[in-house]
Amino acid sequence: xxxxxxxxxxxxxxxxxxxxxxxxxxxxxxxxxxxxxxxxxxxxxxxxxxxxxxxxxxxxxxxxxxxxxxxxxxxxxxxxxxxxxxxxxxxxxxxxxxxxxxxxxxxxxxxxxxxxxxxxxxxxxxxxxxxxxxxxxxxxxxx
Numbered sequence: 308x309x310x311x312x313x314x315x316x317x318x319x320x321x322x323x324x325x326x327x328x329x330x331x332x333x334x335x336x337x338x339x340x341x342x343x344x345x346x347x348x349x350x351x352x353x354x355x356x357x358x359x360x361x362x363x364x365x366x367x368x369x370x371x372x373x374x375x376x377x378x379x380x381x382x383x384x385x386x387x388x389x390x391x392x393x394x395x396x397x398x399x400x401x402x403x404x405x406x407x408x409x410x411x412x413x414x415x416x417x418x419x420x421x422x423x424x425x426x427x428x429x430x431x432x433x434x435x436x437x438x439x440x441x442x443x444x445x446x447x448x449x450x
Contacts, residue, residue: 337438345433347422354418355411362409370409372398 382390
């Protein structure tokens with residue numbers, strides 16, 4: 308169960324590009340107020356909170372490469388060198404300023420890009436169909 312959660316969090320991280328959310332397990336529900344619509348604010352918050360909860364072991368508000376390493380190892384175990392390469396790519400995409408840590412701001416910026424790319428009708432809301440499309444576009448088709 309813990310592995311599924313961790314892998315799911317990676318996927319979330321992956322979402323940070325089109326990473327793509329969940330390779331295994333389930334993505335967190337970004338509809339924080341349960342109104343059937345996901346706003347940009349909800350999406351950013353859910354993505355950042357989920358990643359930080361999964362990876363920020365010392366709770367300092369940022370994810371170090373050492374904190375992310377177990378995800379790379381797990382990706383390697385489950386998907387071999389391709390999984391490890393995908394995890395490394397996720398790290399590179401999320402650490403936008405290349406300072407060796409992933410911050411809430413970097414996660415939120417990635418989530419914002421994913422949101423914009425998946426808001427098909429450009430109404431500022433991700434509806435059920437857009438969320439389904441986002442999840443289906445992720446590697447391994449996970450949700």
